[in-house]
Amino acid sequence: MSSQPKITLHTYFRSSCSARVRMALHHKGLEFDPIYIxxxxxxxxxxxYTALNPSKAVPTITFSSPSSEETFVLTQSMAILEYLDEKFPSPAYPPPPPPKPAG
Ligand SMILES: N[C@@H](CCC(=O)N[C@@H](CS)C(=O)NCC(=O)O)C(=O)O
Structure with missing residues (x-):
């Protein structure tokens, strides 16, 4: 059984902010349920939706652990990318943003 939390991504196909999160999830091989906004x-x-994300924008990602009733909500695509990289590191792909300023 996978220890991956249940990931739900509120997304829209023409949203570039959502696309970067979708790409990161796919690169990391993380399964997620899309909800189309x-x-x-x-x-x-x-x-x-505004109860979930008061900024009224996509993407919004939620993480639900099977062992707890808590759901962790994150908005802002760059913050989501940073969280994904820290929580689910993938050595094959360098973390976005680059770890060194010159990068
Ligand atoms: N800084 C935010 C920007 C989010 C954002 O502006 N998303 C756009 C789509 S790319 C949106 O949902 N706009 C709402 C609208 O058009 O009403 C992020 O990177 O997640």
Missing amino acids: HLLKDDQFSPS
């Missing part, structure tokens, strides 16, 4: 249909303004 249709920005042109104003899904981002729905009460249920």
Whole structure:
């Protein structure tokens, strides 16, 4: 049985911010359930979504551990990338952003 938390990504196909998170998840081989937030249909303004992400933007990622009822929510694609790299390091891919300033 996988120890990976259940990952849910609120995403939109034309969102470049969401795309970078999707790419990181795929590169790391992490399974996730996508929930599509249709920005042109104003899904981002729905009460249920703004309760999750008050900035009314995608992406939003949630991590749920099977052993606990807590759900960890992160917004902001760069913060999500940094968290993914620290939580699920993959030596084959250098962490984004580069670890050294010159990089
Ligand atoms: N700094 C945020 C920006 C998020 C953002 O602006 N997302 C856009 C799509 S790329 C969005 O959801 N816009 C909401 C809208 O168009 O109403 C991040 O990197 O996650």
